[in-house]
């Protein structure tokens with residue numbers, strides 16, 4: 001009996017130690033950056049069910065700085081810095097504009113873009129890769145399927161020229177950025193060949209999931225709508241199932257990166273989630 005109690009106390013003690021250890025080490029901060037505005041004159045392309053036709057909507061483009069004791073990660077790089085000070089640019093149904101560049105916002109919190117260790121983009125669409133060239137000294141973390149698609153033709157290689165000279169870490173499936181499970185890039189293909197989302201474990205806030213473009217708006221998550229322009233709808237639906245399973249099991253706070261309703265409730269610089 002005494003031996004049993006001893007083992008019990010030992011297990012209890014190590015649980016406490018493990019818990020305490022994790023609490024002490026996890027001082028991760030997530031800063032939310034404004035990476036532009038996308039006014040959409042007709043949302044039709046955002047639902048394969050056809051029910052968004054003629055609906056107008058303004059989407060935001062958001063980017064993230066994740067500060068971990070082992071280094072910084074930039075998640076998504078928004079609309080191009082060249083839009084700054086320009087009249088909103090029109091491209092088909094999209095009218096895009098930018099109020100502040102990422103380096104300007106990082107300066108407000110004394111972060112040098114050239115000292116950012118890692119960058120990663122949820123996927124390679126124009127509104128997520130716009131300011132990559134501001135992070136020339138970073139190592140680019142990229143899913144093998146997305147990397148392959150980005151450089152599959154000469155034309156595409158030119159589009160993604162800003163990525164070419166970056167140090168590059170190509171991974172398959174999910175990727176544990178700092179090796180402790182706290183910041184995970186998750187493989188959620190379908191929107192593009194190698195689309196990813198980001199899962200971050202925070203001490204106070206708990207788990208957060210940054211959606212990439214798995215969903216563009218809260219409504220699409222509720223209605224399970226998939227854009228017409230996705231690479232593969234079936235693949236997207238599989239990723240949605242996987243994403244929702246993770247969101248439920250971790251009781252995650254889901255942040256839909258393009259939805260202004262989600263973004264409006266998040267801390268503004270210099271404040272952060274932790």
Ligand SMILES: [Zn+2]
Nearest residue numbers: 125127128213
């Ligand atoms: Zn997007």
